[in-house]
Amino acid sequence: MAAEHEALLRGAYDAFNARDIERALVLMHPDVDWPNGMEGGRVRGHDEVREYWTRQFGSIDSHVEPVGFETLDDGRVAVKVHQVVRETDGALLSDSHVMHVYSFTGGLVARMEIEAAAA
Numbered sequence: 001m002a003a004e005h006e007a008l009l010r011g012a013y014d015a016f017n018a019r020d021i022e023r024a025l026v027l028m029h030p031d032v033d034w035p036n037g038m039e040g041g042r043v044r045g046h047d048e049v050r051e052y053w054t055r056q057f058g059s060i061d062s063h064v065e066p067v068g069f070e071t072l073d074d075g076r077v078a079v080k081v082h083q084v085v086r087e088t089d090g091a092l093l094s095d096s097h098v099m100h101v102y103s104f105t106g107g108l109v110a111r112m113e114i115e116a117a118a119a
Helices: 002-017 021-025 045-059
Strands: 028-035 042-044 060-071 077-087 092-105 108-116
Touching (some): 002 060, 002 108
Antiparallel strands (some): 028 042, 060 077
């Protein structure tokens, strides 16, 4: 199952970085619970994730590249990512590593959490 989850998540990151929201959403459970890292709080379901990402892509240019995957004891998958966020004019806002932690239902992403990356 770890290899399947990694392949699914790599596809999701590729879709996100390509701004292909629909391709990313098919990898998520219809009732996905997703963090709103830009405005705070959480969004739920495909429609809310689509709306959130549409706003995000219109106001900042973010790119996330997975650099490590770990299956946790509870079955969740932690992904260390290199995250670069720029203004739409290209000015750098942040360049950092963060941890994305995923839960799955029926082989699809059911929840994502953002945590600080370990040093």
